[in-house]
Amino acid sequence: MAFFKTVKNKKIPSENIIVLENVCKSYATGAPALSGVNLTIKQGEFVFIVGDSGSGKSTLIKLLLRELVPTSGDIYVNGQNLQQLKRRNVPKYRRNLGVVFQDFRLLKDRNVYENVAFAQRIIQVPGREIKKNVPSILSVVGLAGKYKAKPRQLSGGEQQRVAMARALINRPPILLCDEPTGNLDPKNSWEIMKLLEQINQKGTTIIVVTHNREIVNEMQKRVVTMKKGVVVSDEEKGGYIDED
Amino acid sequence: MRISTFFYTLKQGIINIFRNKWFSLASVATISACLLLFGIFVAVLMNFNNIVKKAEEGVSVTVFFAENVSEARILEIKGDLEKRVEVSNVVYVSAEQAWEEFRMEYFGEEYSHGFTENPLENSSNLEIYLSDVSLQSSLVTYLESIGEVRQVNRSEVTASTLSGMNTLIVYVSIGIIAILFAVSVFLISNTVMIGIQVRKEEINIMKYIGATDFFVRSPFVIEGVLIGGVGAGIPLGLLYVLYNIVVDFIVQKFSVLSAFLSFLSVQEIFKVLVPVCLVMGIGIGFLGSISTVRKHLKV
Numbered sequence: 218m219a220f221f222k223t224v225k226n227k228k229i230p231s232e233n234i235i236v237l238e239n240v241c242k243s244y245a246t247g248a249p250a251l252s253g254v255n256l257t258i259k260q261g262e263f264v265f266i267v268g269d270s271g272s273g274k275s276t277l278i279k280l281l282l283r284e285l286v287p288t289s290g291d292i293y294v295n296g297q298n299l300q301q302l303k304r305r306n307v308p309k310y311r312r313n314l315g316v317v318f319q320d321f322r323l324l325k326d327r328n329v330y331e332n333v334a335f336a337q338r339i340i341q342v343p344g345r346e347i348k349k350n351v352p353s354i355l356s357v358v359g360l361a362g363k364y365k366a367k368p369r370q371l372s373g374g375e376q377q378r379v380a381m382a383r384a385l386i387n388r389p390p391i392l393l394c395d396e397p398t399g400n401l402d403p404k405n406s407w408e409i410m411k412l413l414e415q416i417n418q419k420g421t422t423i424i425v426v427t428h429n430r431e432i433v434n435e436m437q438k439r440v441v442t443m444k445k446g447v448v449v450s451d452e453e454k455g456g457y458i459d460e461d
Numbered sequence: 462m463r464i465s466t467f468f469y470t471l472k473q474g475i476i477n478i479f480r481n482k483w484f485s486l487a488s489v490a491t492i493s494a495c496l497l498l499f500g501i502f503v504a505v506l507m508n509f510n511n512i513v514k515k516a517e518e519g520v521s522v523t524v525f526f527a528e529n530v531s532e533a534r535i536l537e538i539k540g541d542l543e544k545r546v547e548v549s550n551v552v553y554v555s556a557e558q559a560w561e562e563f564r565m566e567y568f569g570e571e572y573s574h575g576f577t578e579n580p581l582e583n584s585s586n587l588e589i590y591l592s593d594v595s596l597q598s599s600l601v602t603y604l605e606s607i608g609e610v611r612q613v614n615r616s617e618v619t620a621s622t623l624s625g626m627n628t629l630i631v632y633v634s635i636g637i638i639a640i641l642f643a644v645s646v647f648l649i650s651n652t653v654m655i656g657i658q659v660r661k662e663e664i665n666i667m668k669y670i671g672a673t674d675f676f677v678r679s680p681f682v683i684e685g686v687l688i689g690g691v692g693a694g695i696p697l698g699l700l701y702v703l704y705n706i707v708v709d710f711i712v713q714k715f716s717v718l719s720a721f722l723s724f725l726s727v728q729e730i731f732k733v734l735v736p737v738c739l740v741m742g743i744g745i746g747f748l749g750s751i752s753t754v755r756k757h758l759k760v
Contacts, residue, residue, distance in 0.1 A: 282669065305674075308668070308671045308672060308673045308674075308676075309671065310671075311668075311669065311670065311671035312670075312671035314671075316669055316670065322662070322665070322666045322669070323666075324663060324666060326480050335667075335670070336670050336671075338466070338469055339667070339670065339671060339672040339673070339676050340671065341463050341465075341466050343463070343465060344465050383670065384670075
Protein backbone atom coordinates (compact mmCIF):
# COMPACT_ATOMS: atom_id res chain seq x y z
CA MET A 218 0.00 0.00 0.00
CA ALA A 219 1.35 3.43 -0.93
CA PHE A 220 1.63 5.83 1.98
CA PHE A 221 2.44 8.86 -0.16
CA LYS A 222 1.09 10.18 -3.44
CA THR A 223 3.57 12.23 -5.43
CA VAL A 224 2.09 15.34 -6.97
CA LYS A 225 4.54 17.38 -9.02
CA ASN A 226 7.50 16.91 -6.61
CA LYS A 227 5.20 17.18 -3.63
CA LYS A 228 4.28 14.25 -1.45
CA ILE A 229 0.78 14.20 -0.01
CA PRO A 230 0.17 11.46 2.57
CA SER A 231 -2.41 9.16 0.95
CA GLU A 232 -4.63 9.26 4.07
CA ASN A 233 -5.13 13.01 3.50
CA ILE A 234 -7.89 12.84 0.94
CA ILE A 235 -8.45 16.63 0.76
CA VAL A 236 -5.69 19.18 1.36
CA LEU A 237 -6.06 22.96 0.98
CA GLU A 238 -2.83 24.92 1.24
CA ASN A 239 -3.06 28.65 1.69
CA VAL A 240 -6.03 28.87 -0.69
CA CYS A 241 -7.29 32.32 -1.70
CA LYS A 242 -10.16 33.10 -4.00
CA SER A 243 -11.13 36.58 -5.12
CA TYR A 244 -13.87 37.62 -7.49
CA ALA A 245 -13.71 40.63 -9.76
CA THR A 246 -15.55 42.77 -7.22
CA GLY A 247 -15.94 42.72 -3.45
CA ALA A 248 -13.84 41.30 -0.64
CA PRO A 249 -11.96 37.98 -1.18
CA ALA A 250 -14.26 34.98 -0.76
CA LEU A 251 -11.44 32.92 0.76
CA SER A 252 -8.18 34.15 2.31
CA GLY A 253 -5.32 31.79 3.13
CA VAL A 254 -7.43 28.74 3.93
CA ASN A 255 -5.48 25.71 5.17
CA LEU A 256 -7.46 22.54 5.72
CA THR A 257 -6.67 18.83 5.72
CA ILE A 258 -9.38 16.19 5.71
CA LYS A 259 -8.45 12.55 6.23
CA GLN A 260 -9.94 9.59 4.44
CA GLY A 261 -13.08 8.37 6.20
CA GLU A 262 -13.67 11.58 8.19
CA PHE A 263 -17.07 13.21 8.73
CA VAL A 264 -16.65 17.00 8.70
CA PHE A 265 -19.18 19.79 9.15
CA ILE A 266 -18.31 23.13 7.57
CA VAL A 267 -20.35 25.87 9.19
CA GLY A 268 -20.53 29.63 8.92
CA ASP A 269 -22.91 32.40 8.03
CA SER A 270 -23.79 33.60 4.56
CA GLY A 271 -20.74 35.13 2.91
CA SER A 272 -18.32 33.12 5.05
CA GLY A 273 -16.91 31.32 1.98
CA LYS A 274 -18.57 27.90 2.38
CA SER A 275 -20.14 27.90 -1.09
CA THR A 276 -16.88 29.05 -2.66
CA LEU A 277 -15.12 26.18 -0.92
CA ILE A 278 -17.60 23.65 -2.36
CA LYS A 279 -17.23 25.18 -5.83
CA LEU A 280 -13.45 24.93 -5.59
CA LEU A 281 -13.67 21.28 -4.55
CA LEU A 282 -16.03 20.60 -7.47
CA ARG A 283 -13.49 22.35 -9.72
CA GLU A 284 -16.23 24.73 -10.84
CA LEU A 285 -13.81 27.47 -9.79
CA VAL A 286 -10.03 27.53 -9.52
CA PRO A 287 -8.25 29.29 -6.63
CA THR A 288 -6.65 32.69 -7.20
CA SER A 289 -3.64 31.36 -5.31
CA GLY A 290 -2.73 28.32 -3.23
CA ASP A 291 -3.18 24.62 -3.96
CA ILE A 292 -5.99 22.13 -3.55
CA TYR A 293 -5.24 18.39 -3.58
CA VAL A 294 -8.07 15.91 -3.79
CA ASN A 295 -7.19 12.25 -3.66
CA GLY A 296 -3.58 13.26 -4.33
CA GLN A 297 -4.49 15.26 -7.43
CA ASN A 298 -3.61 18.95 -7.69
CA LEU A 299 -6.75 20.64 -9.00
CA GLN A 300 -4.77 23.61 -10.35
CA GLN A 301 -3.09 21.29 -12.82
CA LEU A 302 -6.27 19.49 -13.84
CA LYS A 303 -7.10 20.07 -17.51
CA ARG A 304 -10.66 21.05 -18.41
CA ARG A 305 -11.21 17.86 -20.38
CA ASN A 306 -10.32 15.79 -17.29
CA VAL A 307 -12.77 17.59 -14.99
CA PRO A 308 -15.68 15.17 -15.68
CA LYS A 309 -13.49 12.20 -14.76
CA TYR A 310 -12.36 13.97 -11.59
CA ARG A 311 -15.94 14.76 -10.56
CA ARG A 312 -16.79 11.07 -10.66
CA ASN A 313 -14.69 10.73 -7.47
CA LEU A 314 -17.10 13.06 -5.73
CA GLY A 315 -20.66 12.37 -4.85
CA VAL A 316 -22.57 15.65 -4.60
CA VAL A 317 -25.82 16.38 -2.77
CA PHE A 318 -27.41 19.82 -3.03
CA GLN A 319 -29.96 21.65 -0.90
CA ASP A 320 -32.41 21.79 -3.81
CA PHE A 321 -31.85 18.10 -4.73
CA ARG A 322 -31.23 18.89 -8.42
CA LEU A 323 -33.05 15.88 -9.78
CA LEU A 324 -34.05 15.58 -13.43
CA LYS A 325 -37.71 16.43 -12.97
CA ASP A 326 -39.04 14.59 -15.99
CA ARG A 327 -37.31 11.29 -15.20
CA ASN A 328 -38.39 8.80 -12.60
CA VAL A 329 -36.39 7.76 -9.53
CA TYR A 330 -34.80 4.80 -11.31
CA GLU A 331 -33.67 6.94 -14.28
CA ASN A 332 -32.32 9.70 -12.05
CA VAL A 333 -30.10 7.25 -10.21
CA ALA A 334 -29.20 5.17 -13.28
CA PHE A 335 -28.12 8.37 -15.02
CA ALA A 336 -24.98 8.61 -12.87
CA GLN A 337 -23.98 5.15 -14.08
CA ARG A 338 -24.86 5.81 -17.72
CA ILE A 339 -22.46 8.73 -17.90
CA ILE A 340 -19.57 6.47 -16.92
CA GLN A 341 -20.83 3.88 -19.41
CA VAL A 342 -21.65 1.08 -17.01
CA PRO A 343 -23.23 -1.82 -18.97
CA GLY A 344 -27.04 -1.88 -18.86
CA ARG A 345 -27.30 -5.23 -17.08
CA GLU A 346 -25.09 -3.95 -14.23
CA ILE A 347 -27.16 -0.75 -13.95
CA LYS A 348 -30.23 -2.97 -13.53
CA LYS A 349 -28.56 -4.67 -10.57
CA ASN A 350 -26.94 -1.60 -8.98
CA VAL A 351 -29.90 0.82 -8.98
CA PRO A 352 -32.33 -1.33 -6.94
CA SER A 353 -29.51 -2.15 -4.57
CA ILE A 354 -28.62 1.50 -3.82
CA LEU A 355 -32.33 2.46 -3.67
CA SER A 356 -32.82 -0.12 -0.92
CA VAL A 357 -29.86 1.41 1.00
CA VAL A 358 -31.60 4.80 0.99
CA GLY A 359 -34.99 3.21 1.70
CA LEU A 360 -36.70 3.94 -1.62
CA ALA A 361 -36.79 0.49 -3.21
CA GLY A 362 -40.55 0.64 -3.62
CA LYS A 363 -40.67 4.05 -5.28
CA TYR A 364 -38.39 3.56 -8.27
CA LYS A 365 -41.15 4.47 -10.76
CA ALA A 366 -42.13 7.72 -9.06
CA LYS A 367 -41.31 11.11 -10.58
CA PRO A 368 -39.55 13.64 -8.27
CA ARG A 369 -42.74 15.74 -7.92
CA GLN A 370 -44.54 12.73 -6.45
CA LEU A 371 -41.99 12.47 -3.62
CA SER A 372 -41.59 14.39 -0.35
CA GLY A 373 -38.54 16.62 0.16
CA GLY A 374 -36.87 13.96 2.29
CA GLU A 375 -37.47 11.31 -0.35
CA GLN A 376 -36.13 13.55 -3.09
CA GLN A 377 -32.97 14.09 -1.05
CA ARG A 378 -32.61 10.34 -0.66
CA VAL A 379 -32.82 9.94 -4.44
CA ALA A 380 -30.09 12.58 -4.76
CA MET A 381 -27.99 10.65 -2.26
CA ALA A 382 -28.54 7.38 -4.10
CA ARG A 383 -27.41 9.09 -7.30
CA ALA A 384 -24.36 10.51 -5.53
CA LEU A 385 -23.41 7.15 -4.04
CA ILE A 386 -24.11 4.66 -6.83
CA ASN A 387 -20.64 5.03 -8.35
CA ARG A 388 -19.08 4.45 -4.91
CA PRO A 389 -17.19 7.76 -4.71
CA PRO A 390 -14.55 8.04 -1.94
CA ILE A 391 -15.87 11.53 -1.04
CA LEU A 392 -19.43 12.78 -0.58
CA LEU A 393 -19.93 16.56 -0.64
CA CYS A 394 -23.23 17.73 0.81
CA ASP A 395 -24.18 21.38 0.36
CA GLU A 396 -26.94 22.19 2.89
CA PRO A 397 -28.51 18.73 2.49
CA THR A 398 -31.17 19.44 5.13
CA GLY A 399 -31.81 23.06 4.13
CA ASN A 400 -35.20 22.26 2.57
CA LEU A 401 -36.27 19.53 5.00
CA ASP A 402 -38.29 19.36 8.21
CA PRO A 403 -36.48 18.22 11.40
CA LYS A 404 -37.65 14.60 11.14
CA ASN A 405 -36.46 14.22 7.55
CA SER A 406 -33.27 16.12 8.35
CA TRP A 407 -32.38 13.63 11.04
CA GLU A 408 -33.12 10.69 8.77
CA ILE A 409 -30.79 12.10 6.14
CA MET A 410 -28.06 12.67 8.70
CA LYS A 411 -28.41 9.12 10.03
CA LEU A 412 -28.08 7.85 6.51
CA LEU A 413 -24.94 9.95 6.01
CA GLU A 414 -23.50 8.52 9.21
CA GLN A 415 -24.15 4.97 8.00
CA ILE A 416 -22.45 5.73 4.71
CA ASN A 417 -19.51 7.28 6.58
CA GLN A 418 -19.16 4.13 8.68
CA LYS A 419 -18.58 2.17 5.48
CA GLY A 420 -15.52 4.36 4.76
CA THR A 421 -16.80 7.24 2.60
CA THR A 422 -15.38 10.66 3.54
CA ILE A 423 -18.28 13.04 4.15
CA ILE A 424 -18.20 16.82 4.10
CA VAL A 425 -21.43 18.57 5.06
CA VAL A 426 -21.87 22.31 4.66
CA THR A 427 -24.75 23.33 6.89
CA HIS A 428 -26.54 25.98 8.91
CA ASN A 429 -28.34 23.42 11.05
CA ARG A 430 -27.13 24.20 14.59
CA GLU A 431 -29.07 21.39 16.26
CA ILE A 432 -27.65 18.68 14.03
CA VAL A 433 -24.09 19.96 14.30
CA ASN A 434 -24.25 20.18 18.08
CA GLU A 435 -25.93 16.81 18.46
CA MET A 436 -23.72 14.74 16.15
CA GLN A 437 -20.39 15.61 17.80
CA LYS A 438 -18.29 15.42 14.62
CA ARG A 439 -15.38 17.54 13.46
CA VAL A 440 -16.59 21.11 12.86
CA VAL A 441 -14.74 23.66 10.71
CA THR A 442 -16.11 27.16 11.23
CA MET A 443 -15.59 29.83 8.60
CA LYS A 444 -16.03 33.58 8.83
CA LYS A 445 -15.40 36.12 6.10
CA GLY A 446 -13.34 33.68 4.05
CA VAL A 447 -11.11 32.48 6.89
CA VAL A 448 -11.18 29.30 8.98
CA VAL A 449 -11.74 30.61 12.49
CA SER A 450 -12.07 27.32 14.29
CA ASP A 451 -11.46 23.64 13.58
CA GLU A 452 -12.53 21.29 16.37
CA GLU A 453 -12.77 17.53 16.71
CA LYS A 454 -16.22 16.73 18.15
CA GLY A 455 -17.06 20.42 18.00
CA GLY A 456 -20.26 22.41 18.04
CA TYR A 457 -21.88 25.28 16.22
CA ILE A 458 -20.16 28.55 17.19
CA ASP A 459 -22.59 31.42 17.55
CA GLU A 460 -21.93 34.57 15.61
CA ASP A 461 -21.30 37.52 17.92
CA MET B 462 -18.61 4.67 -27.30
CA ARG B 463 -20.45 1.54 -26.21
CA ILE B 464 -23.32 0.37 -28.41
CA SER B 465 -25.64 0.57 -25.39
CA THR B 466 -24.50 4.17 -24.78
CA PHE B 467 -25.15 5.02 -28.44
CA PHE B 468 -28.69 3.67 -28.29
CA TYR B 469 -29.26 5.34 -24.94
CA THR B 470 -28.14 8.66 -26.43
CA LEU B 471 -30.33 8.17 -29.51
CA LYS B 472 -33.30 7.25 -27.32
CA GLN B 473 -32.73 10.28 -25.09
CA GLY B 474 -32.58 12.55 -28.16
CA ILE B 475 -35.95 11.21 -29.35
CA ILE B 476 -37.47 11.30 -25.85
CA ASN B 477 -36.24 14.91 -25.42
CA ILE B 478 -38.27 15.94 -28.47
CA PHE B 479 -41.51 14.67 -26.90
CA ARG B 480 -40.55 15.73 -23.38
CA ASN B 481 -40.24 19.35 -24.47
CA LYS B 482 -42.96 19.10 -27.07
CA TRP B 483 -43.85 22.79 -27.15
CA PHE B 484 -40.25 23.78 -27.59
CA SER B 485 -39.81 21.11 -30.26
CA LEU B 486 -42.98 22.25 -32.00
CA ALA B 487 -41.82 25.87 -31.94
CA SER B 488 -38.46 24.87 -33.39
CA VAL B 489 -40.02 22.73 -36.14
CA ALA B 490 -42.48 25.53 -36.94
CA THR B 491 -39.69 28.12 -37.13
CA ILE B 492 -37.50 26.04 -39.40
CA SER B 493 -40.50 24.98 -41.51
CA ALA B 494 -41.71 28.56 -41.93
CA CYS B 495 -38.28 29.78 -43.02
CA LEU B 496 -37.72 26.89 -45.40
CA LEU B 497 -41.23 27.18 -46.82
CA LEU B 498 -40.59 30.83 -47.67
CA PHE B 499 -37.21 29.87 -49.03
CA GLY B 500 -38.72 27.02 -51.08
CA ILE B 501 -41.44 29.25 -52.56
CA PHE B 502 -38.82 31.80 -53.44
CA VAL B 503 -36.54 29.23 -55.08
CA ALA B 504 -39.45 27.77 -57.07
CA VAL B 505 -40.53 31.22 -58.30
CA LEU B 506 -36.96 32.20 -59.09
CA MET B 507 -36.18 29.01 -60.99
CA ASN B 508 -39.35 29.39 -63.07
CA PHE B 509 -38.73 33.05 -63.72
CA ASN B 510 -35.20 32.28 -64.78
CA ASN B 511 -36.51 29.56 -67.03
CA ILE B 512 -39.02 31.89 -68.68
CA VAL B 513 -36.38 34.57 -69.29
CA LYS B 514 -33.97 31.96 -70.60
CA LYS B 515 -36.61 30.63 -73.02
CA ALA B 516 -37.26 34.20 -74.18
CA GLU B 517 -33.56 34.80 -74.64
CA GLU B 518 -33.24 31.71 -76.75
CA GLY B 519 -35.81 33.25 -79.15
CA VAL B 520 -33.81 36.47 -79.64
CA SER B 521 -31.82 36.40 -82.81
CA VAL B 522 -29.63 38.69 -84.88
CA THR B 523 -29.99 38.41 -88.67
CA VAL B 524 -27.05 39.11 -90.95
CA PHE B 525 -27.41 39.90 -94.68
CA PHE B 526 -24.48 39.73 -97.04
CA ALA B 527 -23.25 41.88 -99.94
CA GLU B 528 -23.91 40.79 -103.54
CA ASN B 529 -21.68 38.10 -104.96
CA VAL B 530 -20.68 36.63 -101.62
CA SER B 531 -20.54 32.90 -102.23
CA GLU B 532 -22.48 30.38 -100.21
CA ALA B 533 -19.15 28.74 -99.26
CA ARG B 534 -17.92 32.02 -97.73
CA ILE B 535 -21.20 32.47 -95.83
CA LEU B 536 -20.89 28.98 -94.41
CA GLU B 537 -17.28 29.77 -93.45
CA ILE B 538 -18.48 32.85 -91.54
CA LYS B 539 -21.21 30.66 -89.95
CA GLY B 540 -18.48 28.28 -88.73
CA ASP B 541 -16.52 31.17 -87.17
CA LEU B 542 -19.64 32.53 -85.46
CA GLU B 543 -20.51 29.16 -83.94
CA LYS B 544 -17.18 29.21 -82.10
CA ARG B 545 -18.07 32.42 -80.22
CA VAL B 546 -19.20 32.09 -76.59
CA GLU B 547 -22.20 34.38 -76.81
CA VAL B 548 -23.63 32.41 -79.71
CA SER B 549 -25.77 29.40 -79.01
CA ASN B 550 -26.90 28.50 -82.52
CA VAL B 551 -26.54 29.77 -86.11
CA VAL B 552 -29.05 28.94 -88.85
CA TYR B 553 -28.23 29.48 -92.54
CA VAL B 554 -31.17 30.66 -94.62
CA SER B 555 -30.47 30.58 -98.37
CA ALA B 556 -32.07 33.08 -100.79
CA GLU B 557 -34.47 30.34 -101.98
CA GLN B 558 -35.55 29.51 -98.45
CA ALA B 559 -35.96 33.21 -97.64
CA TRP B 560 -38.23 33.73 -100.64
CA GLU B 561 -40.17 30.59 -99.91
CA GLU B 562 -40.84 31.72 -96.35
CA PHE B 563 -41.74 35.28 -97.44
CA ARG B 564 -43.98 34.03 -100.25
CA MET B 565 -45.88 31.64 -98.00
CA GLU B 566 -46.28 34.22 -95.30
CA TYR B 567 -47.42 37.24 -97.36
CA PHE B 568 -48.84 36.02 -100.69
CA GLY B 569 -49.96 32.51 -100.19
CA GLU B 570 -49.68 29.78 -102.85
CA GLU B 571 -51.88 31.31 -105.59
CA TYR B 572 -50.52 34.85 -105.90
CA SER B 573 -46.85 34.08 -105.82
CA HIS B 574 -46.64 32.44 -109.24
CA GLY B 575 -46.30 35.85 -110.90
CA PHE B 576 -42.70 36.03 -109.85
CA THR B 577 -40.43 34.23 -112.25
CA GLU B 578 -37.23 35.20 -110.54
CA ASN B 579 -36.37 35.26 -106.91
CA PRO B 580 -36.85 38.90 -105.80
CA LEU B 581 -34.87 38.14 -102.67
CA GLU B 582 -31.84 36.95 -104.58
CA ASN B 583 -29.42 38.74 -102.30
CA SER B 584 -31.19 37.75 -99.15
CA SER B 585 -29.15 34.76 -98.05
CA ASN B 586 -28.73 35.31 -94.39
CA LEU B 587 -27.58 33.88 -91.08
CA GLU B 588 -29.91 33.83 -88.10
CA ILE B 589 -27.78 33.96 -84.96
CA TYR B 590 -29.27 32.89 -81.61
CA LEU B 591 -27.61 34.16 -78.48
CA SER B 592 -26.65 32.29 -75.34
CA ASP B 593 -26.32 35.53 -73.39
CA VAL B 594 -28.53 38.32 -74.59
CA SER B 595 -26.52 41.03 -72.81
CA LEU B 596 -23.64 40.41 -75.24
CA GLN B 597 -25.74 41.31 -78.29
CA SER B 598 -24.03 44.69 -78.85
CA SER B 599 -20.53 43.25 -78.92
CA LEU B 600 -21.67 40.57 -81.35
CA VAL B 601 -23.23 43.20 -83.61
CA THR B 602 -19.99 45.25 -83.56
CA TYR B 603 -18.09 42.13 -84.57
CA LEU B 604 -20.56 41.33 -87.34
CA GLU B 605 -20.41 44.87 -88.75
CA SER B 606 -16.62 44.61 -88.91
CA ILE B 607 -16.85 41.68 -91.35
CA GLY B 608 -16.32 43.06 -94.87
CA GLU B 609 -18.91 40.88 -96.64
CA VAL B 610 -21.71 41.90 -94.27
CA ARG B 611 -24.22 44.28 -95.83
CA GLN B 612 -26.73 44.66 -93.03
CA VAL B 613 -27.29 43.50 -89.45
CA ASN B 614 -30.85 43.35 -88.10
CA ARG B 615 -31.29 43.14 -84.38
CA SER B 616 -33.91 43.60 -81.71
CA GLU B 617 -32.44 46.16 -79.33
CA VAL B 618 -35.56 46.56 -77.20
CA THR B 619 -36.04 42.84 -76.55
CA ALA B 620 -32.38 42.36 -75.77
CA SER B 621 -32.15 45.25 -73.37
CA THR B 622 -35.43 44.31 -71.65
CA LEU B 623 -34.29 40.74 -71.10
CA SER B 624 -30.87 41.85 -70.02
CA GLY B 625 -32.45 44.30 -67.55
CA MET B 626 -34.76 41.56 -66.33
CA ASN B 627 -31.74 39.36 -65.57
CA THR B 628 -30.13 42.11 -63.52
CA LEU B 629 -33.42 42.67 -61.70
CA ILE B 630 -33.65 38.96 -60.84
CA VAL B 631 -30.14 39.06 -59.37
CA TYR B 632 -30.96 42.10 -57.19
CA VAL B 633 -34.33 40.74 -56.10
CA SER B 634 -32.69 37.39 -55.25
CA ILE B 635 -30.04 39.02 -53.12
CA GLY B 636 -32.67 41.17 -51.37
CA ILE B 637 -35.07 38.34 -50.63
CA ILE B 638 -32.31 35.97 -49.50
CA ALA B 639 -30.98 38.67 -47.16
CA ILE B 640 -34.45 39.28 -45.67
CA LEU B 641 -35.13 35.55 -45.28
CA PHE B 642 -31.74 35.05 -43.69
CA ALA B 643 -32.31 37.87 -41.20
CA VAL B 644 -35.80 36.55 -40.36
CA SER B 645 -34.47 32.99 -39.90
CA VAL B 646 -31.63 34.10 -37.66
CA PHE B 647 -34.02 36.18 -35.55
CA LEU B 648 -36.60 33.42 -35.18
CA ILE B 649 -34.05 30.69 -34.58
CA SER B 650 -32.08 32.68 -32.02
CA ASN B 651 -35.35 33.30 -30.14
CA THR B 652 -36.21 29.62 -30.23
CA VAL B 653 -32.69 28.74 -29.07
CA MET B 654 -33.05 31.20 -26.18
CA ILE B 655 -36.19 29.37 -25.03
CA GLY B 656 -34.23 26.14 -25.34
CA ILE B 657 -31.49 27.45 -23.11
CA GLN B 658 -33.96 28.22 -20.33
CA VAL B 659 -35.53 24.78 -20.60
CA ARG B 660 -32.19 23.00 -20.50
CA LYS B 661 -29.94 25.05 -18.24
CA GLU B 662 -30.66 23.10 -15.08
CA GLU B 663 -30.46 19.73 -16.77
CA ILE B 664 -27.06 20.48 -18.31
CA ASN B 665 -25.76 21.75 -14.94
CA ILE B 666 -26.82 18.57 -13.17
CA MET B 667 -25.19 16.39 -15.82
CA LYS B 668 -21.94 18.31 -15.53
CA TYR B 669 -21.89 18.20 -11.72
CA ILE B 670 -22.13 14.44 -11.66
CA GLY B 671 -19.26 14.04 -14.09
CA ALA B 672 -20.76 13.80 -17.60
CA THR B 673 -18.32 14.63 -20.42
CA ASP B 674 -19.18 17.43 -22.82
CA PHE B 675 -19.70 14.83 -25.54
CA PHE B 676 -22.16 12.86 -23.42
CA VAL B 677 -24.10 16.01 -22.51
CA ARG B 678 -24.13 17.33 -26.05
CA SER B 679 -25.02 14.16 -27.99
CA PRO B 680 -28.75 13.83 -27.16
CA PHE B 681 -29.23 17.56 -27.83
CA VAL B 682 -27.49 17.26 -31.18
CA ILE B 683 -29.59 14.24 -32.15
CA GLU B 684 -32.69 16.18 -31.09
CA GLY B 685 -31.59 19.23 -33.11
CA VAL B 686 -30.84 17.18 -36.21
CA LEU B 687 -34.19 15.36 -36.03
CA ILE B 688 -36.09 18.62 -35.50
CA GLY B 689 -34.17 20.16 -38.41
CA GLY B 690 -34.93 17.15 -40.62
CA VAL B 691 -38.66 17.26 -39.82
CA GLY B 692 -38.58 21.06 -40.16
CA ALA B 693 -37.23 20.61 -43.69
CA GLY B 694 -39.53 17.70 -44.58
CA ILE B 695 -42.78 19.55 -43.85
CA PRO B 696 -42.23 22.50 -46.25
CA LEU B 697 -40.91 20.11 -48.90
CA GLY B 698 -44.07 18.02 -48.64
CA LEU B 699 -46.27 21.13 -48.73
CA LEU B 700 -44.42 22.56 -51.71
CA TYR B 701 -44.68 19.26 -53.57
CA VAL B 702 -48.47 19.27 -53.24
CA LEU B 703 -48.96 23.03 -53.70
CA TYR B 704 -46.63 23.48 -56.66
CA ASN B 705 -48.73 21.53 -59.16
CA ILE B 706 -51.96 23.08 -57.88
CA VAL B 707 -50.59 26.61 -58.29
CA VAL B 708 -49.07 25.90 -61.71
CA ASP B 709 -52.35 24.37 -62.96
CA PHE B 710 -54.25 27.38 -61.61
CA ILE B 711 -51.97 29.89 -63.36
CA VAL B 712 -52.04 27.98 -66.65
CA GLN B 713 -55.86 27.87 -66.59
CA LYS B 714 -56.48 31.43 -65.42
CA PHE B 715 -53.87 33.08 -67.58
CA SER B 716 -54.10 30.99 -70.72
CA VAL B 717 -53.45 34.16 -72.77
CA LEU B 718 -49.92 34.19 -71.43
CA SER B 719 -49.32 30.50 -72.07
CA ALA B 720 -46.98 31.35 -74.96
CA PHE B 721 -44.66 33.15 -72.57
CA LEU B 722 -45.06 31.06 -69.45
CA SER B 723 -43.21 27.77 -69.42
CA PHE B 724 -43.09 26.16 -66.01
CA LEU B 725 -40.51 23.70 -64.77
CA SER B 726 -41.74 20.34 -63.53
CA VAL B 727 -41.91 19.74 -59.79
CA GLN B 728 -39.17 17.10 -60.21
CA GLU B 729 -36.80 19.67 -61.75
CA ILE B 730 -37.46 22.11 -58.88
CA PHE B 731 -37.03 19.38 -56.24
CA LYS B 732 -33.67 18.29 -57.68
CA VAL B 733 -32.38 21.59 -56.27
CA LEU B 734 -34.78 22.12 -53.38
CA VAL B 735 -34.55 18.74 -51.59
CA PRO B 736 -30.78 18.72 -50.96
CA VAL B 737 -30.65 22.47 -50.20
CA CYS B 738 -33.60 22.37 -47.76
CA LEU B 739 -32.38 19.21 -46.01
CA VAL B 740 -28.86 20.61 -45.59
CA MET B 741 -30.28 23.92 -44.34
CA GLY B 742 -32.81 22.31 -41.96
CA ILE B 743 -30.39 19.76 -40.51
CA GLY B 744 -27.63 22.38 -40.43
CA ILE B 745 -29.82 24.86 -38.53
CA GLY B 746 -30.85 22.11 -36.08
CA PHE B 747 -27.27 20.94 -35.60
CA LEU B 748 -25.74 24.38 -35.16
CA GLY B 749 -28.67 25.61 -33.05
CA SER B 750 -28.37 22.71 -30.60
CA ILE B 751 -24.55 22.84 -30.45
CA SER B 752 -24.58 26.58 -29.71
CA THR B 753 -27.37 26.21 -27.13
CA VAL B 754 -25.49 23.55 -25.19
CA ARG B 755 -22.02 25.04 -25.54
CA LYS B 756 -22.89 28.12 -23.51
CA HIS B 757 -23.73 25.90 -20.56
CA LEU B 758 -20.96 23.36 -20.73
CA LYS B 759 -18.52 25.49 -18.78
CA VAL B 760 -19.78 24.36 -15.38
